Amino acid sequence: xxEAPPRGRRGRITRSGDFDAVYRxxxxxxxxxxxxxxxxxxxxxxxxAGARLGLSVSRKVGGAVERNRVKRVLRExxxxxxxxxxxxxxxxxxxxxxxxxxLERQGSxxxxxxxxxxxxxxxxxxEAAS
Numbered sequence: 496x497x498e499a500p501p502r503g504r505r506g507r508i509t510r511s512g513d514f515d516a517v518y519r520x521x522x523x524x525x526x527x528x529x530x531x532x533x534x535x536x537x538x539x540x541x542x543x544a545g546a547r548l549g550l551s552v553s554r555k556v557g558g559a560v561e562r563n564r565v566k567r568v569l570r571e572x573x574x575x576x577x578x579x580x581x582x583x584x585x586x587x588x589x590x591x592x593x594x595x596x597x598l599e600r601q602g603s604x605x606x607x608x609x610x611x612x613x614x615x616x617x618x619x620x621x622e623a624a625s
Contacts, residue, residue, distance in 0.1 A: 506577070508549030508585055517549065517587045524616040528597050529609055530589040533617040535581065546580040548573045549587040561595040568598060572607040580614060 508514060521534030550569055552562045569588055580586070588610070598606055 506545060506547055506574070508547050508587065513547075513585065514549055514551075514587060517585050521585070521587070522617050524613040526609055526613065528591050528594040528606075529613060530591065531610070531613040531617060532587040532589075533614070534585050536583050536585060545582045546577050547585045548577075549585065550590070551587065552590040553592075555592040556590050557595045565590050565594055565598060568603045568606055569610070572603060572610050575607065576611055576614060581618075586614065 508517070517532045517534040521532040523530060523532045525531070548570065550566050552565050552569075554562070556562050556565055569590065573586070573588070594606070
């Protein structure tokens with residue numbers, strides 16, 4: 496198989512302070528179903544760990560089953576996208592209400608396209624030009 500290896504918890508943002516840093520100092524891009532924040536870690540700290548993902552999926556998205564499915568799909572799709580992203584960057588993805596229905600109707604491929612589109616909008620200007 497040519498799938499990306501599992502990222503485990505090392506590729507995740509779990510601490511409240513890390514989320515706050517991304518929210519306060521990061522850039523954001525949004526569409527109807529997702530909001531993505533990106534923040535380059537200072538001095539490339541932890542670049543060896545690669546891009547990290549934080550998820551925020553509120554109860555407005557749906558019950559526990561729907562929320563866990565949305566989180567699983569977002570983690571899987573981010574893992575596929577991670578090799579194309581800057582390694583010293585933290586990303587926080589906020590799922591908006593309606594994403595569970597969109598995922599059911601359009602499939603995880605459509606969610607992956609939206610995620611890739613939003614992360615591309617957040618790419619630094621130097622990388623976006625090349």
